[in-house]
Amino acid sequence: MTRLFRNREIWLALAIIAVIVLVTWRFSRFSQPSNLLTILNDTSILMMLALGQMVVILTRSIDLSMASNLALTGMIVAMVNAAFPMIPIPFLIAGCIIVGGALGAFNGILVWKLDIPPIVVTLGTLTIFRGLVFVISGGAWVNAAQMSPDFIQLQRGSLIGLPILTWFAIVVAALFFVLMTRTPMGRSFYAIGVNPTASVYTGINVGRTKFLAFVISGAVSGLCGYLWISRYVIASVEVASGYELTIIAACVIGGVSIAGGIGTVAGALLGALFLGVVNNALPVIGVSPFWQMAISGAAILIAVVLNARGETRKGRIILKKAEVAA
Amino acid sequence: MTDTTSTVRRLPDRLDNPFRSALLSWESLLVLVAIGIFVANSIASPYFLNAWSLSDMTFNFTEKALIALAMALVIITGEIDLSVASIIALASTLMGLVLNAFGAPTPVLVLVGILTGLACGAFNGFLVTVLKLPSIVVTIGTMSLFRGIAFIILGDQSFGGYPRDFAWFGQGYVFWVISFELVLFLVAAVIFYVLLHRTNFGRRVFAIGNNATAAQFSGVRVDRIKFVLFCLTGLMSGIAAVLLTARLGSTRPSIAQGFELDVITMVVLGGVSILGGAGSIIGVVLAALIIGLVTFGLGLLNVPGIVMSIFTGTLLIVVIALPILWRMWKEKRA
Amino acid sequence: QDQTRIALVVKSLGNGFFDAAAKGAEEAAAELGDVELIYTGPTAATAEAQIEVVNSLIAQQVDAIAISANDPDALVPALQRAMERGIKVISWDSGVAPEGRQLHLNPSDVNLIGETIIKLAADYLPEGGDVAILSAASTATNQNAWIEAAKAVIPEKFPNINLVATVYGDDDSVKSTEEARGLIAAYPDLKAIIAPTTVGVVAAAQVVTDQNLIGQINVTGLALPSEFKQFIDNGASQAVALWNPIDLGYSAVFLAKALVDGEEAAPGATFSIGKVGEVTLDDTNSAAMAAPFQFDASNIEEFSKIY
Amino acid sequence: MTDPILTLSGISKSFPGVRALNDVSLELYAGEVTALIGENGAGKSTLVKTMTGIYQPDDGEILVRGQAISLPTAISASQAGITAIHQETVLFDELSVAENIYLGHAPRTRFGLIDWKTMRREAQLTLDSMAAGIDAAMPLKELGIAKKHLVAVARALSVDAQVVIMDEPTAALSQKEIEELYVLVDLLKQDGKAILFISHKFDEIYRIADRYTVFRDGEMVGKGFIKDTPQNEIVKLMVGRSVDQIFPARKASIGETVLEVSGLSHPTEFEDVSFSVRKGEILGFYGLVGAGRSEVMQAVFGMTKPSGGAMVLEGKTIAPLSPADAVEAGIVYVPEERGKQGVITGEPIFKNVSLPSLGKTSRSGFLLMAEEFRLARTYTERLDLRASSLSQNVSTLSGGNQQKVVIAKWLATLPRVIILDEPTKGIDIGSKAAVHEFMGELVAQGLSVIMVSSELPEVLGMSDRIVVMREGLVVDILDNENLQPETLVRLAAGIAAEQAA
Numbered sequence A: 001m002t003r004l005f006r007n008r009e010i011w012l013a014l015a016i017i018a019v020i021v022l023v024t025w026r027f028s029r030f031s032q033p034s035n036l037l038t039i040l041n042d043t044s045i046l047m048m049l050a051l052g053q054m055v056v057i058l059t060r061s062i063d064l065s066m067a068s069n070l071a072l073t074g075m076i077v078a079m080v081n082a083a084f085p086m087i088p089i090p091f092l093i094a095g096c097i098i099v100g101g102a103l104g105a106f107n108g109i110l111v112w113k114l115d116i117p118p119i120v121v122t123l124g125t126l127t128i129f130r131g132l133v134f135v136i137s138g139g140a141w142v143n144a145a146q147m148s149p150d151f152i153q154l155q156r157g158s159l160i161g162l163p164i165l166t167w168f169a170i171v172v173a174a175l176f177f178v179l180m181t182r183t184p185m186g187r188s189f190y191a192i193g194v195n196p197t198a199s200v201y202t203g204i205n206v207g208r209t210k211f212l213a214f215v216i217s218g219a220v221s222g223l224c225g226y227l228w229i230s231r232y233v234i235a236s237v238e239v240a241s242g243y244e245l246t247i248i249a250a251c252v253i254g255g256v257s258i259a260g261g262i263g264t265v266a267g268a269l270l271g272a273l274f275l276g277v278v279n280n281a282l283p284v285i286g287v288s289p290f291w292q293m294a295i296s297g298a299a300i301l302i303a304v305v306l307n308a309r310g311e312t313r314k315g316r317i318i319l320k321k322a323e324v325a326a
Numbered sequence B: 001m002t003d004t005t006s007t008v009r010r011l012p013d014r015l016d017n018p019f020r021s022a023l024l025s026w027e028s029l030l031v032l033v034a035i036g037i038f039v040a041n042s043i044a045s046p047y048f049l050n051a052w053s054l055s056d057m058t059f060n061f062t063e064k065a066l067i068a069l070a071m072a073l074v075i076i077t078g079e080i081d082l083s084v085a086s087i088i089a090l091a092s093t094l095m096g097l098v099l100n101a102f103g104a105p106t107p108v109l110v111l112v113g114i115l116t117g118l119a120c121g122a123f124n125g126f127l128v129t130v131l132k133l134p135s136i137v138v139t140i141g142t143m144s145l146f147r148g149i150a151f152i153i154l155g156d157q158s159f160g161g162y163p164r165d166f167a168w169f170g171q172g173y174v175f176w177v178i179s180f181e182l183v184l185f186l187v188a189a190v191i192f193y194v195l196l197h198r199t200n201f202g203r204r205v206f207a208i209g210n211n212a213t214a215a216q217f218s219g220v221r222v223d224r225i226k227f228v229l230f231c232l233t234g235l236m237s238g239i240a241a242v243l244l245t246a247r248l249g250s251t252r253p254s255i256a257q258g259f260e261l262d263v264i265t266m267v268v269l270g271g272v273s274i275l276g277g278a279g280s281i282i283g284v285v286l287a288a289l290i291i292g293l294v295t296f297g298l299g300l301l302n303v304p305g306i307v308m309s310i311f312t313g314t315l316l317i318v319v320i321a322l323p324i325l326w327r328m329w330k331e332k333r334a
Numbered sequence C: 001q002d003q004t005r006i007a008l009v010v011k012s013l014g015n016g017f018f019d020a021a022a023k024g025a026e027e028a029a030a031e032l033g034d035v036e037l038i039y040t041g042p043t044a045a046t047a048e049a050q051i052e053v054v055n056s057l058i059a060q061q062v063d064a065i066a067i068s069a070n071d072p073d074a075l076v077p078a079l080q081r082a083m084e085r086g087i088k089v090i091s092w093d094s095g096v097a098p099e100g101r102q103l104h105l106n107p108s109d110v111n112l113i114g115e116t117i118i119k120l121a122a123d124y125l126p127e128g129g130d131v132a133i134l135s136a137a138s139t140a141t142n143q144n145a146w147i148e149a150a151k152a153v154i155p156e157k158f159p160n161i162n163l164v165a166t167v168y169g170d171d172d173s174v175k176s177t178e179e180a181r182g183l184i185a186a187y188p189d190l191k192a193i194i195a196p197t198t199v200g201v202v203a204a205a206q207v208v209t210d211q212n213l214i215g216q217i218n219v220t221g222l223a224l225p226s227e228f229k230q231f232i233d234n235g236a237s238q239a240v241a242l243w244n245p246i247d248l249g250y251s252a253v254f255l256a257k258a259l260v261d262g263e264e265a266a267p268g269a270t271f272s273i274g275k276v277g278e279v280t281l282d283d284t285n286s287a288a289m290a291a292p293f294q295f296d297a298s299n300i301e302e303f304s305k306i307y
Numbered sequence D: 001m002t003d004p005i006l007t008l009s010g011i012s013k014s015f016p017g018v019r020a021l022n023d024v025s026l027e028l029y030a031g032e033v034t035a036l037i038g039e040n041g042a043g044k045s046t047l048v049k050t051m052t053g054i055y056q057p058d059d060g061e062i063l064v065r066g067q068a069i070s071l072p073t074a075i076s077a078s079q080a081g082i083t084a085i086h087q088e089t090v091l092f093d094e095l096s097v098a099e100n101i102y103l104g105h106a107p108r109t110r111f112g113l114i115d116w117k118t119m120r121r122e123a124q125l126t127l128d129s130m131a132a133g134i135d136a137a138m139p140l141k142e143l144g145i146a147k148k149h150l151v152a153v154a155r156a157l158s159v160d161a162q163v164v165i166m167d168e169p170t171a172a173l174s175q176k177e178i179e180e181l182y183v184l185v186d187l188l189k190q191d192g193k194a195i196l197f198i199s200h201k202f203d204e205i206y207r208i209a210d211r212y213t214v215f216r217d218g219e220m221v222g223k224g225f226i227k228d229t230p231q232n233e234i235v236k237l238m239v240g241r242s243v244d245q246i247f248p249a250r251k252a253s254i255g256e257t258v259l260e261v262s263g264l265s266h267p268t269e270f271e272d273v274s275f276s277v278r279k280g281e282i283l284g285f286y287g288l289v290g291a292g293r294s295e296v297m298q299a300v301f302g303m304t305k306p307s308g309g310a311m312v313l314e315g316k317t318i319a320p321l322s323p324a325d326a327v328e329a330g331i332v333y334v335p336e337e338r339g340k341q342g343v344i345t346g347e348p349i350f351k352n353v354s355l356p357s358l359g360k361t362s363r364s365g366f367l368l369m370a371e372e373f374r375l376a377r378t379y380t381e382r383l384d385l386r387a388s389s390l391s392q393n394v395s396t397l398s399g400g401n402q403q404k405v406v407i408a409k410w411l412a413t414l415p416r417v418i419i420l421d422e423p424t425k426g427i428d429i430g431s432k433a434a435v436h437e438f439m440g441e442l443v444a445q446g447l448s449v450i451m452v453s454s455e456l457p458e459v460l461g462m463s464d465r466i467v468v469m470r471e472g473l474v475v476d477i478l479d480n481e482n483l484q485p486e487t488l489v490r491l492a493a494g495i496a497a498e499q500a501a
């Protein structure tokens, strides 16, 4: 039991429930299943992005280019769809994952082969990718009228009562869960985050593993590029601009340690969900939109403080007496 | 050591030639890049080589570069401050508030701006050094918090009507085409150069960046120094807020949006190691100049800002990658 | 130099509205013959980015700047500097404070727009009800002026319309979408969303469509026919309005050229704006181009092909 | 005489500026322990890394049972039947014990996924076979340092290998665990494995090794059978000269009490620790690894905050809140983890030395480089530091020389009390004698020295008085006169207490 409550995912889940209960107390409609499902659906994209970012952060790296990657892939897919509406959507989605993965691989190669710090690489590609959106589109937007109905409608369909978009998130989360807990690759992300030098001794190629992490975060960004564009039915240069920090915030709130090696799939999902619930609750309880930013900032800080409390390494305890007390 | 006194070996101060290593340094690479871009600009646009043009150019980067000076020190210690742009927003908003609420005179406005910056920096510093939270996370949080407070205060309003003498800080010229902003930046650059490279404080900053634990074990007050550096970054952001507000003549909560990444780009391009422990002020000043030259030069060709960012992004990666590729190439040949 | 160089500076590049305006500006330049048009602006709609654009235009010694400003005050110092260096400065669409320009071209009359956006909602709400406004950035000059005008006109002309909230989507499709969702969640009795911005109106209509609220909530406001046609077609909106952005860009270039050619901008002065007609400056040196034009199911098809 | 299982011949390896290995050879035989002996920086660990696929040799070949093989990765080495306990801990705090043992070669299910159940079971079996008393499902971070080391051993044994390499496996273990390790080595020998054993401790080399190979400065300088070779011969091969293993006579006159610590406590690490150290005295701290000695010292040094207790230095009550306060008061600490806490790798020698003394080498806060060089030269030369220049990066120095930089740094502050935490851990025999010699000099100059050490001969040879700690408590404080080693061991391990009870 005590072990259960030392688990930060539990605390985060409780915090989310607390917010929902508090808001419901004043606005009963908030916790209606339909509204909760809407929130889940609204948060789906952020959840997937947070998972991609988590893998990178686990390896002691950071991917600041995810939002730009998303915008670039999204613009490409929107333009392709506008030009060739007959291409089936599953092909487009596969294309997005490949393009996004390739952009991620570009980051990864620079990190792996040239050993440039990830924050520098992705700070550069953050601006480069977004600039390319402008270059390929000539600055023009692709709007709903130009997109094919399938392109827009796919994620809005529903399956067993849940929107397809939510299903995307569920499938991606399940894949990540298997990847991170059951495959050598997933475990090597943790290993190089916890102790990069020691990883070398266990036969892990640290550079290549980081490269793979960037490919994964890129592929997720690419997938979300399509989902984002078809959700908001507009592709422009400013799509998801500044969103990279929201993604990182979701990871941090979810207990992913920025120092690498610590973080779980459940944590990242809950971190994203927390932001989703808070953002959704504010307008409902009638908080002026001008308060929104300050509140989410404060939420991030509080989450970090609480996480750090849980993380204070209870190193080893020498005194017998203290051991009993603990 | 019974028999060592006879065989004491004399250790020379250094083996390498300092002049030679200066020639091969990062700064000299940046000087070459800067000259190259300057020449390219002069050829590409007939309007570039003009005293007023060059003077106008400096306005594009001085405020960011002022913050970059302090940010360089923060990054050298292995920390980062992403909240600088939001500090500008909050400081500018509070200046507008005291102006509109009490009709405060210019000196009070400047003081409010600077003190707000300092207070925000101290808040960051507190979270990082006392609560021991990672700075990248803390400042992502305060980035929303500070600007969020500005939004709460201002909502959809704006503050304007800044006095004429206040506007001088952002628009005035000290001499001919030399603006006050530029002079202030140059003075600050000299001060920061001395602070980082010529004082005990600077030496300790480098030691922290190289190995904070060992530095602490060596009697360096690591937390105190980090706290001071966050305050310093806040202070410079406050000063930048004064300049920017004076230049714009108005305050909106969205002021200075996105500055933080430009500032960090300058610092990194300037050769400061993002991992901490290495960097120089000269590099940062050169990097600021390079970014100013690139953006202004492309602006003269009416290249949209977003396309310029491709150039700065590429420049960042290429300039960092070049020495590495060079070294790899040399190793391969050896 | 023989050519007159006129810079058309917009809030942000890529926006369909401004691209249409640029088209009109090109037309005007071609018609005038000796005009070289520079179409420029930042990608993110911020004042700082616009100032950098203005600075580089000053350095290029263009003859005139015609700007749609992201902030009425922040651009003043930069534009004043431009005027000091002999550059003619006008603002259009979204204005600059009078000391920062020589004249301002309103797309339409502020009060008229304010009344129109409320009327668009009220026309389809015979018994009245709750409406909310989804605006652009909280700092957008023109939107704020229209909203003020709209608020002023409600009590006397539309007493049964109840304006419950004004929210800001920052002309960002995601933010606008979220704000629209928030409105719908917070105000169960909402009957109409008024979005006096081409980005916000599309986002709101998409949300209403997605949440199957067609018929319950009417989306209206200012919209580009080409972007908005589908929502008139599917019933998410009954009618929207807009002036012709092509004419707006066209007129702006004519006015800028007139100033470069030596005409004086003073209260009462009259300017010819080519095929659009002529305008007269009021006592703040502002002029209004034309009344907003209404689109509904009857005419959207035709106009969606034009802009 | 059988053929060797593993043969290395003509191996060379260079790093930028250092020739770590030069044409060395080595043979390992089934069922025998070969000791690899050499000073710090002789190239022992580098050789281990070339044998385990972590480094690629520049030259030379590796033969397993006469077959030349190449080892491009760590995994290929374990496939070739070579496993190692490395000098650096190859461990992951955030992962479970079982995963630490199997990371990189975890059992898989039919679908290629990691089979956690089998992994945990196998790991538990390996641990139990070593009598480690560790639960394989536990997170590694909850283990003490010695147990962690056992996990590292288990990791090496989890690979089915013919060649087992142990690079200073006993450096972090206490006597009890060392004994258990010896048993394990015997078992491996009986299994017919070839073992390479690296150690600086001659007693254990003579106890378990059959053969030896000696390296000096990256070259192989001798090999043979342990039982035919006396210790001083090996030492001579190793350092190129003969070295006395005699501890210097303590001739300092002991004066009045300098530092008095009373009732020092910490919520989880130690309680009611009281001791005093006098002028010109070496106070030894003995205990098993993990007894909490370092924690006490770090509290005295202001690094960790005690929950209670008082300290009086030369009559003045002090309460250092940070190392800076302690240094100002005149207490300095040479930490145990040299690389992490001692030297600032990445900075040159002179900056390391001057760091705590910047106040003295500067004028009103501004650096005076000439002063810094002078200060650094004075103290490093006194310690006979081996370096090419004062601007050499400390990371390029060998462990022993790094230790000298740390000591020089503190001497330059002219301290009253100097605390040395495991000052000779991992240091070769030549440098060790120098450090001991030097401690004698320090006390002769009137300093007080506190020496934390887990090595009995060192504690007994150097200390005037000895504080014994166990599980965070001071068990006894003894005068070092006619002390029997057994007494100390019994006190430290708590055996005496049990017998009494």
Ligand SMILES: Nc1ncnc2c1ncn2[C@@H]1O[C@H](COP(=O)(O)OP(=O)(O)OP(=O)(O)O)[C@@H](O)[C@H]1O
Pocket: D015, D016, D018, D019, D020, D038, D039, D040, D041, D042, D043, D044, D045, D046, D047, D087, D396, D397, D398, D399, D426
């Ligand atoms: N990665 C490296 N880069 C540069 N030099 C290195 C590297 N690794 C080892 N060296 C150098 O190679 C030499 C041999 O080092 P090695 O670690 O093999 O010594 P060792 O015999 O294991 O010493 P110890 O007894 O202290 O463990 C030393 O001079 C060391 O500084």
Ligand SMILES: Nc1ncnc2c1ncn2[C@@H]1O[C@H](COP(=O)(O)OP(=O)(O)OP(=O)(O)O)[C@@H](O)[C@H]1O
Pocket: A315, A316, D141, D142, D143, D144, D145, D146, D287, D288, D289, D290, D291, D292, D293, D294, D295, D336, D337, D421, D422, D452, D453, D454
């Ligand atoms: N569980 C652990 N995880 C990580 N590090 C540990 C752990 N236990 C001990 N250490 C580290 O190992 C070193 C020795 O532990 P400790 O200080 O408890 O014992 P000690 O009695 O001082 O022993 P020593 O003789 O090694 O100094 C310390 O530096 C400590 O930080």
Ligand SMILES: [Mg+2]
Pocket: D044, D045, D046, D087, D167
């Ligand atoms: Mg070694």
Ligand SMILES: [Mg+2]
Pocket: D290, D293, D294, D295, D336, D421
């Ligand atoms: Mg210890």
